[in-house]
Amino acid sequence: MMTLTETIPMMTSDDYRERFKAEYYQLKIRASKLQSIIQHDMDLANSPKIILERQINAMLDYLSTLALRAEFEGIDLQED
Numbered sequence: 349m350m351t352l353t354e355t356i357p358m359m360t361s362d363d364y365r366e367r368f369k370a371e372y373y374q375l376k377i378r379a380s381k382l383q384s385i386i387q388h389d390m391d392l393a394n395s396p397k398i399i400l401e402r403q404i405n406a407m408l409d410y411l412s413t414l415a416l417r418a419e420f421e422g423i424d425l426q427e428d
Contacts, residue, residue: 350427352377365423372414372425379407 350373358370382404386397418425 349377349380365421368414368418368421368423369425372411372418373427375407375411375414379404379411382407 352374355370355373355377358366358373361367361370382400386400386404389397415425417423
């Protein structure tokens with residue numbers, strides 16, 4: 349999986365497709381980390397688990413929406 353640092357050049361690109369991919373990858377990375385926190389019952393700023401679960405659900409829904417949009421716009425989200 350790509351790191352957040354590796355997405356920086358994409359995020360600053362003039363090509364909206366590259367910026368789109370960076371947004372997708374960043375969200376995927378953050379969702380994966382939050383999912384790990386939830387699964388391992390780690391404490392995150394004393395937030396109740398139900399709030400973290402709402403957050404991950406929103407993130408995964410948005411990730412799915414980005415993937416659908418990428419499909420319609422012909423943007424390849426496969427990591428190089």
